[in-house]
Amino acid sequence: TQLLEQSPQFLSIQEGENLTVYCNSSSVFSSLQWYRQEPGEGPVLLVTVVTGGEVKKLKRLTFQFGDARKDSSLHITAAQPGDTGLYLCAGAGVGSNYKLTFGKGTLLTVNP
Amino acid sequence: DSGVTQTPKHLITATGQRVTLRCSPRSGDLSVYWYQQSLDQGLQFLIQYYNGEERAKGNILERFSAQQFPDLHSELNLSSLELGDSALYFCASRDRRFGYTFGSGTRLTVV
Numbered sequence: 001t002q003l004l005e006q007s008p009q010f011l012s013i014q015e016g017e018n019l020t021v022y023c024n025s026s027s028v029f030s031s032l033q034w035y036r037q038e039p040g041e042g043p044v045l046l047v048t049v050v051t052g053g054e055v056k057k058l059k060r061l062t063f064q065f066g067d068a069r070k071d072s073s074l075h076i077t078a079a080q081p082g083d084t085g086l087y088l089c090a091g092a093g094v095g096s097n098y099k100l101t102f103g104k105g106t107l108l109t110v111n112p
Numbered sequence: 113d114s115g116v117t118q119t120p121k122h123l124i125t126a127t128g129q130r131v132t133l134r135c136s137p138r139s140g141d142l143s144v145y146w147y148q149q150s151l152d153q154g155l156q157f158l159i160q161y162y163n164g165e166e167r168a169k170g171n172i173l174e175r176f177s178a179q180q181f182p183d184l185h186s187e188l189n190l191s192s193l194e195l196g197d198s199a200l201y202f203c204a205s206r207d208r209r210f211g212y213t214f215g216s217g218t219r220l221t222v223v
Contacts, residue, residue, distance in 0.1 A: 033211065033212070035214075040216070040217075041216055041217070042114065042116075042202050042204070042214030042215050042216050042217050043155070043202075043212075043214050044114075044214070045211050045212055045213070048211050088154075088155065090155075098143075098206055099145060099157045099160055099168050099170065100145075100147075100155075100157060100212070101157070102147075102154055102155035102156075103154065104153075105154060
């Protein structure tokens with residue numbers, strides 16, 4: 001069974017601060033995705049990383065896939081209240097028909 | 113609107129009952145994935161269909177079943193409902209270019 005451990009589980013910061021969320025596993029994934037979910041809505045895909053060591057930037061968000069494709073991180077620079085939400089990482093196992101294993105999420109609150 | 117449509121949005125039913133959740137994937141997507149989200153377990157994969165055929169199964173209970181119809185919409189049937197089945201149920205479709213797109217979910221409350 002593939003597991004993804006996300007940390008921290010909860011994060012409350014002030015506007016303008018930086019933060020990093022981690023996603024770790026003992027399993028290798030063919031790709032890893034990050035989602036943001038707001039209350040009452042489904043997860044919305046932010047990024048997919050597929051190559052070990054890959055770094056992708058999306059405005060103030062930086063995503064990194066570990067060299068061994070077992071872990072990933074999400075770094076947010078100068079967080080804003082609009083960044084508030086549940087951040088989920090999800091991995092697609094090798095040969096898994098793209099079914100995803102999700103971490104339990106990091107609930108981020110950015111206070112003005 | 114993500115393009116993936118789920119109905120109903122909310123469902124309240126009693127233990128022992130049976131319900132059907134419906135999902136229409138994004139236009140052109142052949143695959144449908146069903147996930148269950150609960151507070152303690154997070155998002156758990158249930159089952160995948162591709163162009164009408166079952167492709168993969170996760171931790172789906174025997175009381176649950178699904179199917180995908182020729183028009184590609186899918187239904188998830190939950191029977192003999194228990195209190196612990198209360199959760200958010202999401203479906204998602206997948207496209208090679210855009211990856212996963214999730215619907216808004218059905219919130220099931222079993223009382």
